[in-house]
Amino acid sequence: MKKIFILSALAFSLAAVAQNQKQAMTKPKTTPNKAVVYQVFTRLFGNQNTTNKPWGTIEENGVGKFNDFTDLALKEIKDLGVTHIWYTGVPHHALVRDYTKFGISNDDPEVVKGRAGSPYAVKDYYNVNPDLAVDPAKRLEEFEALIARTHKAGLKVLIDIVPNHIARKYEGKTNPAGVRDFGADDDTSVEYKRDNNFYYIPGIPFQVPTSDTYKPLNGEKNPLIDGQFSENPAKWTGNGSRLARPDINDWYETVKINYGVRPDGSKDFPQLPEGFAAKEVKAHFEFWKDKDVPNSWVKFRDIALYWIEKGVDGFRYDMAEMVPYEFWSYMNSAIKAKNPNAFLMAEVYNPKEYRNYIHLGKMDYLYDKVETYDKLKEVIQGKTMPDPISDIQNGLADIEHHMLHFLDNHDEQRLASPEFAGTPEKGKPLMVVSATISTSPTMIYFGQEVGEPGKEDAGFGTHSRTSIFDYIGVPHHQRWMNGGKFDGGQLSQSEKDLRDFYKRLLNFTVSSPAVPSKFVDLQKVNREHMSYDAGLYSFARWSDKQKMIVVANFSWLKDSFFELRIPAELIAQWKLRDGNYVLHENLYGRRHALLKVVGGQGTATISIKPSESFVFTLAD
Template sequence: MTIKPIVLALSLISGGAILTACQTTQSPNEAVQAKQQQDQKPVVYQVFTRLFGNTHTNNVPWGTKEENGVGKFADFTPKALSEIKAMGVSHMWYTGVLHHALVADYSQYGIGIDDPDVVKGRAGSPYAIKDYYNVNPDLAIDPVNRLGEFEELIKRTHEAGMKVVIDIVPNHVARNYQSLSAPSGVTDFGAQDDTSQVYARNNNFYYVAGQDFKVPTSADYQVLGGMPHDLVDGKFIESPAKWTGNGARAAQPHIHDWYETVKVNYGVRPDGSYDFPTLPAHMAKQDHKAHYVFWQEKDLPDSWYKFRDITLYWLDKGVDGFRYDMAEMVPVEFWSFLNSSIKMKNPDAFILAEVYNPTLYRAYIHQGKMDFLYDKVGFYDSLKLLMQGKGNAQSVIDAHKSVSDIAPHMLHFLENHDEQRIASPEFAGSAEKGKPAMVVSHLISSAPTMLYFGQSVGEDGSEMAGFGKPSRTSIFDYIGVPAHQAWMNNGKFDGGQLTQKQKELRAYYKKLMNLNALPAIIDGDLLELNPMDLEGTQAPTVMAFARATSKQRLVIASNFNAKHTQTVTLTLPEHWQGKVTDLLESHPTMQIKNNQLVITLAPLASVVYELES
């Protein structure tokens, strides 16, 4: 779609999509649109569960949990949850809950010891799942009752008024997958595979027939940082070798492959062709009930049923939704099957997927029945460049327009476990630079916003935890998270150890995030505004737009320049006149004159103006 470079462009659809008059006003997913007709637009709080409640501050590289500490389910107290809820949060995404491979001895509980040669870090990757029917024993006070402790956390989260989201990692599992907790009749992944075949339709894995697995080697990497361990010997018994999680087919994967995992087979032959029924084109316009009916009575690969049963198991435990890791590496037909099964059990289930290929977005939404996808490639990437002083505001608008037809499905974020912390030198070097970006990210669309734990207090990810490099808070090792710990204040969750600057930053986030209850943010049309500087040219570091319903009009403007004040003029529709009040930073009340709104923005400042109706 092309929008001419005029001062104002109007949309004809709610939810932040910019559309022309000839386009349909019907949302591509009526269930999502209906879900957003509530008292706030969704805000997802992603928390790395093992790090949240940890009070240890030693931060020894490659340190054990005894040295560096580990958080527990019990650390999410009613007080902690109420403070998170107060940030406008509707959904808690507890990352790293499922039992994954890790370097610790829980053999007294009947849990097999994992080989460090095929574990990343000491605490292990949360995306190398070892048992889909139980949770990480590190997170429990009593490992015997670890599942019960998580069920209590689900209950506390619901009592705090929030929903629970956990990860499902369908593309791969840990090399040492072994479920100790599977319900009666459930067989482990690979237990019934014909390992003599590279591929068989009902095998759960792919095999390097006739070859044994070899641990990858590298001159630049030492397991556990070179620290001694009885099992660190460069060997792991797997015969025959399985394909690695990212699709690497060698018996000895590269050190940069996902060597700690094995790829799951969904009936995709090694040549890429499908060994299962495909969806007719018209199914893209059908709801989840029609998709559910389509898959009944069809003979499907075994892995499809295994993951369906896993997700239904967690729904029965009280989980309200799922975040799917690397969803684009799994065929869209499987998602149609799985998500329709989930929606038949819980029509309100929250389904979020990690997809980075923009050419697949619409297929995974329409055919795959995803509720939401990451809006990373395009929106986040262009916004990051603007924050770094390398991009311009128009590129962000253009990125948003490129997904205008599916904008209500595109979740926005500035941080998550995969991305660099805003305050890290590798990203922006200052948490303050996240303020205008968060205003834009949060308010431009009715799609959910995601907030990562520690983001609102300026966490910088500078700790050298072990596996990987600083700038991202480690997901592989036991570590304390300093700014977050200052807010946590030894379990008081009152910000008692925060600096004044950190307190002000968190207060800013709190005020901003709670604007998600404004009618124009929940369901308003998006109006693109073109900020003009004093010389009459477009201001490249100021981004401005409006959100409006019949009952509320908002004008949002952010200055991404970290050094200079910017004065810009916005031309509004003729009928937009009267008093203007700032809802964010308490700027003085002002008036619109002759449809012109003149705004002076300090460095990194934003305004959210409500116009008198």
């Protein structure tokens, strides 16, 4: 815990002022209004094995199961302040393990990344990863039981759908009646046909990519490693490569889905009418009812509805911008017709396309990666001042609620890694700003809350990211898991303090009426004063029920002591008369400040340590 001290500005009348500001000293009791997504790599979560041999097998390195998400584990996740769990890697994807006795074909290691395989090379959308089941023959039943346990814990369930590409060897072994596999009815003699599920390179067979530096399974012998993979004609690769022998850096383990976009980029399907960006999701659903759409559209809509029927509450869409937004209008409106509260989030990395995918594609949330995330990373690495964070927030003002915030996920370097923030403590002010600056959901990645740095060499891939391709244990997370007790019994004191910080912060954000409200930049008015150091960042959010001021010190070297200025315009909007007001600090409830309003201008004396943040509220 941080050392307690009282600001000298409070010494003279804090008790009297606090009596008049009783509401400001009380944490708001409201229903949750901000979502918190806990991304968990399902294969890794419950694994207690600490061997961590590079390229290790399940027998050597272990693997987590659906059953590891016990009632107690889910309660602890819920108590962290979480509202939704994204179970990453649930759909059955290609992997190197023999499950033939369960009717599952073996996958060729030459078109599988790592040993455990990429969760984004889905092999069967109507079943789940057999690695995750105690009894692979009952793997679907075990996941259905997990859905029920998660709902019982008061949490919503999210899983992946990857519409842009699937595994090179897709085999639906448990398809519902009437469902045909991808490509089963394709005309393979042509590069493109609207209702083909794939793009083809007619007359040329697929050739396994080669590399001087990479060997499947790290050179281990395997009867399927023979330089051959049966695919004739070759299909386009998932990232759009049109080579029969894709490059080793391509998404060679996947094939691209055809959505009725011709090879020249033109669209071969109905277009949304003018003005449909302003239409509600119901109008989009009605529009598509009588339209003839490409076969791949229907296949993915049916996959999504299958999982909705099983109780899944929403989806995370991989690389959504590689699929036309008209398809998303069709898909998402069908989902919302079944479940109006479905939670739909997606990877879209082109800011110019954000509004198309939100308004026309009917996405609920998009990754705010290339703006807020990237800028926060630059700030903590000393590459830029924090001031542009406000410019980003103002530029996204019309869609801010749709821009999901995160600092850690399976694709990115771990927040606590040397390649990102350097330490978990240096990541704390980033987390405070990321979680409170916007009305949008916050996402954290399992292990982030206990400072996991991603140091392990799992095999395929590089350190600083927890491997999604191999069987591996996650050390910091395992210490919190504590042999299935889920009580943090093996954590160091600093790791316990870090998780306590996340718990306090996330629970505040889901209950605060100020977070889903108006954003006001405080940088400009404060940057004019010499005492306001370069590493400081401050802003306000407020509603009729709560007024909030956030101050973060991105510096890890320097204490700061300064007068925080609150502009007259904001003081007027808050309808504060001249006088003294207590600012209650919400993360720990110990470091209060005094807001003085004189002549309509507000000031508060702030003393803040390196990597420290304050979340102040002044309630009506």
